[in-house]
């Protein structure tokens with residue numbers, strides 16, 4: 261009897277090592293090559309499989325002999341009576357045009373446009389078996405040694421240690437070797453026109469930073485604190501970093517914020533920051549999160565879907581501990597406080613989930629999981645907690661573990677019964693809001709902040725002294741912002757004076773709160789508000805430009821001139837607002853209107869990063885000025901692999917299709933749409 265899909269092959273075979281040669285053909289969007297698995301047969305068996313989604317096989321060799329096989333389209337099955345035996349080999353020659361999990365970016369764009377060409381992978385939530393015969397079951401851990409063949413102009417980051425390269429004609433070979441086994445979903449590479457820098461952790465681990473060559477100046481602010489985070493995690497976790505080195509690379513249009521591929525984290529282009537962008541949206545948190553996964557998830561992997569919080573809860577909690585080292589105690593408690601608010605809201609609306617539920621939401625796995633660990637650490641103390649985590653990692657290293665396995669280590673180390681803790685924090689749908697609040701109140705900052713929040717309904721003249729005192733040096737980023745929010749809509753002399761004091765704190769986040777919350781700018785605050793345009797924050801600049809443009813129409817020329825060179829975040833937030841305001845200000849640069857429109861309209865093109873495209877679509881919608889090309893680009897967006905952009909495009913399309921003029925315009929695109937795009941449009945119109 262062949263093994264049924266539901267039966268665990270893992271009890272019969274142990275795949276140990278893989279050696280592969282993989283050729284990337286970006287022009288044809290094709291992957292081909294061969295992979296040889298070395299395995300032990302634990303029990304006799306008459307057939308076995310390797311996961312392979314829509315992969316074609318040319319040849320299958322079992323222990324050197326050619327074998328018949330069955331390709332189900334999801335798996336390749338090899339039928340053969342094998343007795344328990346060590347060191348068997350299975351060699352698969354394959355080729356595939358991956359539908360998922362491996363993405364060719366900008367290879368179909370004309371060279372003259374200079375669009376950066378990239379190739380990258382995403383295994384988790386997708387399947388590595390969409391481009392390489394491998395194992396979807398994360399309990400199957402394999403040591404991979406892979407030689408990749410790429411167009412020679414690309415720099416390649418992949419799992420493990422780079423042991424050699426060679427160039428032959430237009431192709432460059434990259435040999436990567438690993439020393440320890442991991443689950444197939446962690447297999448990855450990113451190939452692009454990268455510059456690479458290297459540093460070393462305190463323990464001597466090589467830390468490698470990849471950055472598109474034209475963004476090289478953003479290397480430092482993007483990767484700021486990486487070494488500090490690494491050293492902190494290694495020290496706090498107490499287990500030496502378990503892989504050869506640690507590399508990170510940003511890619512365009514990534515499906516998530518970041519992915520912790522073993523020793524080769526990939527993160528989204530939008531986290532590339534200069535020193536100004538760093539203040540509002542830096543990579544620190546995602547950086548620390550993915551790094552923590554190298555232990556929690558990659559080194560010790562969850563046994564079942566119910567144990568997924570052992571990845572995300574731990575990565576989120578350890579990232580927060582690392583961030584506390586960088587941003588301080590207030591930041592730590594502020595994050596916990598915000599998460600508690602979100603979790604309480606979810607719980608109060610009856611949508612709470614246990615962290616041990618398979619298929620739970622991100623909020624549950626990440627933030628509720630992190631809260632559980634915060635409470636557990638508080639309960640047993642840092643020493644016992646750290647000792648238990650260390651024991652847990654050492655006991656299950658390069659293997660899988662369950663929630664019970666982890667809890668058993670804590671119970672043993674702290675000599676405590678955790679059944680009550682488990683039922684409240686791990687297995688209950690409701691969030692323990694009261695216990696969380698009591699824990700938060702151990703922070704003096706949180707106590708003060710809660711006192712400030714309690715003043716929300718108090719009339720200004722009864723609380724002005726308290727608000728004023730909260731703006732004294734050194735002002736808290738968070739409480740200072742709360743003071744500003746409580747002034748919203750107030751125009752009395754008392755309020756103006758408090759606003760002036762808030763401006764004068766020179767705290768970038770307090771000033772940003774004014775930029776975001778003030779709609780009508782009182783004349784007495786005009787000068788101060790104008791000074792926001794010079795703040796070193798792209799978010800503040802964007803908000804201030806918009807509000808000034810709305811409040812003081814007679815001075816728009818001055819404001820536009822002052823901000824015309826500013827681009828902003830990777831989504832060009834300031835530039836895109838500037839272009840839009842330019843277009844709706846008739847007497848500003850009247851002779852350049854076409855050029856200005858062309859720039860804004862051009863940003864929806866499919867070779868721009870998705871955060872740029874989304875921003876451009878948003879502004880074009882506001883000024884109701886879509887070109888035919890914009891509509892084509894939008895249709896392309898409705899089929900995009902990155903769900904956040906695909907959903908955005910679909911919502912915008914739905915909005916536009918409410919109007920007859922747009923229905924006609926979209927229908928007229930028929931000959932220029934792909935079959936998938938056309939089918940999707942049809943389904944929305946009918």
Ligand SMILES: [Zn+2]
Pocket residue numbers: 549550553571572575
């Ligand atoms: Zn994660």
